[in-house]
Amino acid sequence: MADVSEFKLFRSAAGLGLRALRNFKKGESLLEYTGRKLHRDRAAPRPNRYLFELNDPWMIDGSPRTNLARYINHSCDPNAQAVHHEDEDRIFIEALRPISVGDEITYNYGDEYVDEFIRPVGCKCSKCLNGQAVPPQAAAPGRAADAPRAANDGGPKAGRRARRAG
Numbered sequence: 001m002a003d004v005s006e007f008k009l010f011r012s013a014a015g016l017g018l019r020a021l022r023n024f025k026k027g028e029s030l031l032e033y034t035g036r037k038l039h040r041d042r043a044a045p046r047p048n049r050y051l052f053e054l055n056d057p058w059m060i061d062g063s064p065r066t067n068l069a070r071y072i073n074h075s076c077d078p079n080a081q082a083v084h085h086e087d088e089d090r091i092f093i094e095a096l097r098p099i100s101v102g103d104e105i106t107y108n109y110g111d112e113y114v115d116e117f118i119r120p121v122g123c124k125c126s127k128c129l130n131g132q133a134v135p136p137q138a139a140a141p142g143r144a145a146d147a148p149r150a151a152n153d154g155g156p157k158a159g160r161r162a163r164r165a166g
């Protein structure tokens with residue numbers, strides 16, 4: 001896995017982002033998404049956009065700044081992906097394609113997270129800023145996804161999602 005010194009924070013359209021300071025090969029592991037493992041019901045009641053879903057009800061609270069992977073922005077056309085290694089119950093960010101020095105590293109946060117947090121304000125990934133994706137829209141009322149959470153007031157609504165390894 002890469003070393004944290006091989007990445008650099010920068011100010012992107014979507015807030016802080018992370019850039020590569022060297023080239024990475026496709027499939028290379030970049031960073032681990034680190035943090036405390038939390039039960040969904042015990043996750044901080046305040047909004048926390050750094051929750052990463054493991055196996056329900058378990059989540060990783062990636063909010064500490066030591067988790068460099070928390071600065072990786074969402075993209076609808078990402079160059080990396082989050083992969084859940086279920087045997088160790090850890091999340092790794094891996095290159096989906098070759099990444100060059102200076103490239104912003106991005107992964108797709110998952111539909112649920114995007115619907116909850118990104119679509120309402122408009123996605124600021126380079127693909128969407130270039131007008132290749134659907135414009136922001138209000139969430140449709142009464143979506144099935146909203147219903148089961150009504151009884152879980154204050155709990156986290158959506159976490160980032162990873163692909164399962166293997």
Ligand SMILES: [Zn+2]
Nearest residue numbers: 076123125128
């Ligand atoms: Zn986008």
